[in-house]
Amino acid sequence: MLPNKKALEIIRKYMKIYNGKNEESIKESLINKLKKENVLVETEDKTYTLKAEDEEEMMHSKVGALKEAIYKFAKPSKIESLKNPRVLDLCSGLGYNAVVALHYNKDAEIDMVEICEEVLFLTLFLDIPYKEHEIVKDKVREYFLNKIGIKYKSDYNNVNLYVGDARKFIKENNKKYNVVFHDAFSPKRDPTLYTYDFLKEIYKKMEDNGVLISYSSAIPFRSALVDCGFIISEGESVGRKRGITLAYKNPNFKPNRINEVDERVIALSVIALPYRDRTLSSTKDEIIKNREERREKLKEKLIKINKYLSTKQIKKGKIPEEVLKIQKEDLNSSELIKKMRLKFFGNIADKIFIN
Numbered sequence: 340m341l342p343n344k345k346a347l348e349i350i351r352k353y354m355k356i357y358n359g360k361n362e363e364s365i366k367e368s369l370i371n372k373l374k375k376e377n378v379l380v381e382t383e384d385k386t387y388t389l390k391a392e393d394e395e396e397m398m399h400s401k402v403g404a405l406k407e408a409i410y411k412f413a414k415p416s417k418i419e420s421l422k423n424p425r426v427l428d429l430c431s432g433l434g435y436n437a438v439v440a441l442h443y444n445k446d447a448e449i450d451m452v453e454i455c456e457e458v459l460f461l462t463l464f465l466d467i468p469y470k471e472h473e474i475v476k477d478k479v480r481e482y483f484l485n486k487i488g489i490k491y492k493s494d495y496n497n498v499n500l501y502v503g504d505a506r507k508f509i510k511e512n513n514k515k516y517n518v519v520f521h522d523a524f525s526p527k528r529d530p531t532l533y534t535y536d537f538l539k540e541i542y543k544k545m546e547d548n549g550v551l552i553s554y555s556s557a558i559p560f561r562s563a564l565v566d567c568g569f570i571i572s573e574g575e576s577v578g579r580k581r582g583i584t585l586a587y588k589n590p591n592f593k594p595n596r597i598n599e600v601d602e603r604v605i606a607l608s609v610i611a612l613p614y615r616d617r618t619l620s621s622t623k624d625e626i627i628k629n630r631e632e633r634r635e636k637l638k639e640k641l642i643k644i645n646k647y648l649s650t651k652q653i654k655k656g657k658i659p660e661e662v663l664k665i666q667k668e669d670l671n672s673s674e675l676i677k678k679m680r681l682k683f684f685g686n687i688a689d690k691i692f693i694n
């Protein structure tokens with residue numbers, strides 16, 4: 340899913356007249372038009388966000404675009420304590436996460452990946468109140484000036500900008516990252532970047548000490564992370580009841596567990612079935628439809644072999660005692676989930692959710 344269509348249309352008009360020297364004169368008119376159409380929205384911390392294509396969703400939560408970047412991404416990643424971290428900023432959008440990452444660690448090397456040119460262009464005209472916004476702006480400026488044939492080289496070498504589909508980027512790139520910011524729109528509306536297949540590619544491109552962070556706590560997403568080999572964990576969220584997701588590759592500490600009900604649901608319910616995109620090129624509708632079909636089949640299969648439990652039963656803990664008591668063991672959430680699956684489904688456990 341992309342940002343709001345009307346917003347992109349407006350921004351495109353200004354992209355056509357942009358020549359690098361007219362940033363100041365464009366700024367007021369562009370921002371006013373977007374505000375007038377009610378597609379550029381001021382959040383509670385006074386920073387701006389855009390509505391999404393589906394107007395029910397925005398690019399950031401209303402508690403604050405900057406606040407979200409700080410508390411849902413930079414702080415939980417502990418970026419300030421990492422030495423020369425390599426950061427993969429997926430779905431860079433207006434650049435908040437990249438700006439904040441640089442604010443907390445000036446030695447971070449950041450690969451920004453964003454599919455929508457218009458949203459990147461817009462950041463040139465926003466005022467994110469951290470001086471590191473200038474670094475991100477300069478990289479964006481370099482991209483747009485080069486595109487119209489004006490030679491310009493940004494002085495900042497620690498930020499790279501890739502404009503395109505994150506799925507293509509991950510397939511073609513061989514770097515390894517310490518931190519991955521995964522900031523796609525919600526999986527309910529667009530699961531493209533929440534599939535097992537995409538997350539597995541990310542897993543391969545992460546350093547052993549690496550962490551992936553997402554504001555989403557969706558069950559099929561967390562379930563896919565477990566199947567990819569991540570150790571899943573949960574962090575506090577701002578402005579939402581459910582916590583953010585932290586997924587570690589090989590942590591040298593024991594991460595917090597996610598809540599117990601979610602552990603059970605991910606272990607045993609058909610709603611934990613991950614989204615799939617084997618070719619990393621399916622449309623969002625294909626990905627959604629494919630999962631619905633697989634979910635129906637899985638339910639039928641489990642009923643047949645007498646292994647079907649409703650999600651309601653699972654949430655209430657009405658599951659076999661020997662499976663339930665696994666949750667008392669001193670393990671991390673991913674280990675518990677795998678152990679519960681093995682106990683309940685036996686030797687087909689590995690093939691229940693990923694096949």
Ligand SMILES: C[S@@+](CC[C@H](N)C(=O)[O-])C[C@H]1O[C@@H](n2cnc3c(N)ncnc32)[C@H](O)[C@@H]1O
Pocket residue numbers: 340341342397398399408429430431432433434435436437452453454455458503504505506522523524531532
């Ligand atoms: C929730 S917003 C991200 C906000 C952003 N991190 C920021 O700080 O402003 C999601 C972004 O994902 C981008 N996007 C959607 N599909 C994508 C894809 N397949 N590859 C890369 N970016 C994508 C959208 O254009 C949108 O800008």
